[in-house]
Amino acid sequence: MIISISIILGVIVLATILFVNLSPQFGGKASDQQKEVYQKSKNYRDGVFVNTKEVQMDMSIKDMGKSIVGYLRSQPNTTPSNDIPVTKADSVSIADYSGKTRLIWFGHSSFLLQIDNKNILIDPMFGEVPAPHPMLGSKRFSKDLPIDIEKLPRIDAVLISHDHYDHLDYGSIQKLKDKVGTFYMPLGVGIHLEAWGINADRIVELDWWEETTFEGLEFKCAPAQHFSGRGFGDRAKTLWSSWVIQSDTENIFFSGDSGYADHFKEIGAKYGPFDFAMMECGQYNEKWPDIHMFPEETVLAGLDVKAKKIMPIHWGAFKLAMHTWTDPVERVTKKAKELNIEVIIPRIGESIFLEGDGTLNNEWWRQ
Structure with a gap:
């Protein structure tokens, strides 16, 4: 019996080692030359x-155990009882679109932004499971996407906030890479894309507060309070960020993943006010309060960046925490009403225009 158990454990350990070292999902590792570049950043230390x-x-072993049990235990309403309804987008209407700036939400933190006759994807995670293997994560709340990746038109640029699986997906990048012009991301994240077959000359990495221009648009890499990592031993080896997107007439903010801190006020003072802000609101827990915002903090952060309208993101697609799947939207709308800031909550796939009165907020999640 002991020998049999030892053999089984050995096989499991060997399979894990082979999977981590051979699976492309885990991405690349920085070279010594790349690390020398990182050394110039004020955000890089040791x-x-x-x-x-x-x-x-780092949670205690006790808290970690509680979190794992809480996640695995069957709880009411942590996932929808039925698939979330998705508004389908016509591929021709997307390809030929030349109207006012609009966004289409794919759930969680993924967007298609159509601005100045350009197509920009933000954190394009279109996979079914936010994990390196389908057995290691929970499935998306909806079977369909607003539009299949294969039917998307040419994408001028992709913005990536950090390298966690629910924001940077290997399968999605594989399907997208031949139709994307340039990829923009914080320092270090490019090593994964290079490992996945994308040439370095199509990758632009920025540090916090660095800016670049793209065909009349301004992309500005801004701070966030979070962390990174895709495998064992690579925590914080790449940078995480928020993004500012500016045209001649519009100013948009994307928070990425972040805990609530003073950087939101700094961003508001430097780049605000914003016409529209996509603000993290989901996957929170009292055991990790510094790296994800609670919904009430989401609203405060929206005020800090001086946003005219906010949209809660990082919810509506995956179960990554123990709260009910509607808790983020219920709490953020209540707090937004209390503090008198406009909040927009579209259905997945519904067009979002910067102009308007927030009529997309029709409480579809209750239906």
């Missing part, structure tokens, strides 16, 4: 990227 303030990310 071989890893750091937040502006000390952030507690």
Whole structure:
């Protein structure tokens, strides 16, 4: 019996080692030359990227055990009882679109932004499971996407906030890479895309507060309070960020993943006010308060960046925490009403226009 158990454990360990080392999902590793570039960043220290303030990310064994049990235990309403309804987008109407700036939400933190006759994808995670293997994560709340990746038109640019699986998906990048012009991301994330077959000359990496221009648009890499990593031993080896997207007439903010901190006020003072802000609101827990915002903090952050309208993101697609799947939207709408800031909550696939009165907020999640 002991020998049999030892053999089984050995096989499991060997399979895990082979999977981690051979699976392309885990991405690439920085070369010594690339690390020398990172050394110039104020956010890079002792071989890893750091937040502006000390952030507690390591749970005790007791809290970790509670989190795993809480996640695995069957709880009411942590996932929808039926597939979330998705508004389908016509591929021709997307390809030929030349109207006012609009966004189409794919759930969680993924968007198609159509601005100045350009197509921009933000954190394009279109996979079914936010994990390196389908057995290691929960499935998307909806079977369909607003439009299949294969039917998307040419994408002028992709913005990536960090390298976690629910924001940077290997399968999605594989399907997208031949139809994308340029990929923009914070420092270090490019090593994954290079490992996945994308030439370095199509990858632009920025540090916090660095800016670049793209065919009349401004992309500005801004701070976030979070962390990164895709495998064992690579935590904080790449940077995480938020993004500012500016045209001649519009100013848009994308928070990425972030805990609530002073950087939102700094961003508002430097780049605000914003016409529209996509603000993280989901996958929170009292055991990791520094790296994800609670819904009430989402609203405060929207005020800090001086946003005219906010949209809660990072919810509506995956179960990554123990709260009910509607808790983010219920709490953020309540707090937004209290603090008198306009909040927009579209259905997945519904067009979002920067102009308007927030009529998309029709409480579809209750239906």
